[in-house]
């Protein structure tokens with residue numbers, strides 16, 4: 052009974068997406084929402100993929116993770132990324148690299164891409180390499196009134212012939228990262244994002 056109360060504290064309420072009753076208290080979603088979750092099938096020649104498209108439950112789970120940074124939720128999200136990575140049958144990366152993110156500059160908060168990348172790297176037994184930085188431009192705004200910014204490469208060496216895997220929450224930035232790394236002499240650049248915003 053005490054355990055049930057404890058779980059209710061960690062996993063409150065109904066399904067995070069539709070508020071319906073959940074099958075088990077420690078689940079985040081009800082059974083119907085869980086069954087919507089299906090990894091995309093991507094051919095292995097692609098080097099830049101996302102795990103889910105048209106998947107609102109994943110969007111909801113990621114939003115919840117950005118609020119709570121719950122280790123349990125992180126493990127769940129990273130497990131899907133790991134399954135997608137294994138499905139792709141890519142070369143084993145030498146380094147796991149967090150994708151650049153605007154949010155960390157704006158909110159100065161825990162960086163979603165960094166925490167996901169750290170967890171993924173730990174699961175795979177590979178080191179994390181923090182290569183990218185997002186810098187905002189002074190007084191340059193986009194249509195929504197947000198400051199515009201650009202991705203920069205931090206000083207790095209010894210990456211010749213290495214294979215990198217970028218981990219990202221929402222699909223973006225691949226071309227910028229590829230462009231920045233083109234003169235470094237890396238062997239391969241892969242990227243896995245959790246989902247593509249455009250597909251929702």
Ligand SMILES: [Zn+2]
Nearest residue numbers: 066069081084
């Ligand atoms: Zn639901």
